[in-house]
Amino acid sequence: MAQQFNPKRVLRQISNPLLKDFFEQQGHPLDVEWDQLSNTQMDDVFDAWQRLPDADRKAIEIAFHDVHEMANEDGTRVIIEEGQYHGEDLSPLLEPMESRYDKALWTFMNRPAVWDAGVRFAKADTLWGGRSWVKRGNMPCADPKSDGEALREFQEAMSAFYRDRQGRGHHCKVEHFPRGGDLHYYFVYLSDYADTYINFDDAGHFQRTPERRAFEIVFAYDKDTCTLEMYAKGGKKVVEPLQRIFSRIILDEPLPAEEPGVHPYQLDGLMDRNFTFQTDPEDGIEQVTLRAMRLSILGRKRGRITLEPDPEDGRDRIYEMLEDDLNRRRLPKSILHVTKATINFKLNGNGHGRSLTFDVTYPNGCSLKSKREDQRLLGEKYLKRWEIDVA
Structure with a gap:
């Protein structure tokens, strides 16, 4: 000891x-x-x-x-x-x-x-080894980011998560230290709740002083084994969202499902206005539109943000709504999780009808199952291509 x-x-x-x-x-x-x-x-x-x-x-x-x-x-x-x-x-x-x-x-x-x-x-x-130290395999294999821009984005996301979820973490500092050849440590320091401490001033006078101390989160990513170990108090309801934030920002990849046998849909990329719905001409798809999007805030059990513009307003309207809503609520995209998306195919009638609309729900729900066979296969083809279906 x-x-x-x-x-x-x-x-x-x-x-x-x-x-x-x-x-x-x-x-x-x-x-x-x-x-x-x-x-x-x-x-x-x-x-x-x-x-x-x-x-x-x-x-x-x-x-x-x-x-x-x-x-x-x-x-x-x-x-x-x-x-x-x-x-x-x-x-x-x-x-x-x-x-x-x-x-x-x-x-x-x-x-x-x-x-x-x-x-x-x-x-x-x-x-290491305490109840708040957890290890997760099945992480994306990637070169972890450590540039100033990535660390600033990580700071903003960590601060926003704790600010929204626990009412603390208004200030945040992230430091990156490589360790050995493949280990990368990220030390995250966040401002804690204010409290009053009894101490002495420089003149030796007894006083009560309000202070806002820091608490620490540690991420340790092993690039060789594609594993992430981290120290964070709060259990799964805190750890899983933080793993998701780390994966999205530092590894630049969505967090895959941890449980074997689950076939998840990854929808977070749909928040990017530049997401490309690339299609083949022979399939007769004239346009793909994201009709609606439902989002949750990482770590919060209740409360959702649903965006559903008028279909006549154009494909970019949903992104305008998203950006306006985020700015108003001071929420960066990195702490949001898309839990449902409604996608529409405008078809030229080449054997598949005139329109195909379906819902994809995180982690493994999709209404394509209820569509006729040719439409189901068409939708599944592009969910794979767009890397929404990552099973």
Whole structure:
């Protein structure tokens, strides 16, 4: 079991020359007789640290907290692995050091990129195996996106999901860190509910301070095995929508059905105004129109958005309605899920009649079953081609 953080114990575990260099690097050389101190005589160092301005003292305390968390076998392993990812074998440099605290603090001081990623991975590793850590196979196999635009879209979607579903998450920050050759971690930080905490101000006065702290979601995508592991509290009603958001934005693919034997229809692509209903001339289809669309908000059990314009208003009217509605409700498409679509084929009468209208419902419902055989086959052909039917 990990020991509780004790600042004096941390100071005693770090060699004096390294500790002296650390304070100097932070811009706060301490007025202590370093040469006269043994590693266990840290009262003078501690007192000098505590006399620093409040903000500087707290910043150093945070650094020591992280050093304490990394000063163990797993922390050292993560540092070495992350160094290898950055093209450097740190083992020869770390091995001669007196303690794991020295290894951790030296990395903090000298390899900031390795340290920054390593701290996050180590914290994620401590979450693994808990009730809120879940793994899912059958994910799309794709190169995960990590560019600024994708991360911003992911931030907006995560914020919108929690804002709509739980009334929190108004602010969001996403950070991407590759780990090894095929693992990609996405750390999502969202603003929590406001609360009041009892503390002391810089003058030592007792006070109640309102704060809005952050909570964390972790996504770990393995490109080699096409699996996604994630840490998120809330059970299936939260996890499944977040998997869907991740797949849609980061993998640029719809989330496939997890249960074997299910033949789902994927309708979310229909929200794109540029969705192409390509057909073959010999089938006599003059025009394909999306007549109606029903949407749900990911993670919300109740409430639907139904769009059904007048058929005489043209094929683009439904997208105008969609965009107007989303702007009014501040809902990005990435947190919406199309649960039903009504599609119309305008036919030239070449053996299939003049019109074919049918409904497709997520995950596996379609009214084509009730149509005559030739129309059913025609509709099924194009649902496959347009990748709406992904069975």
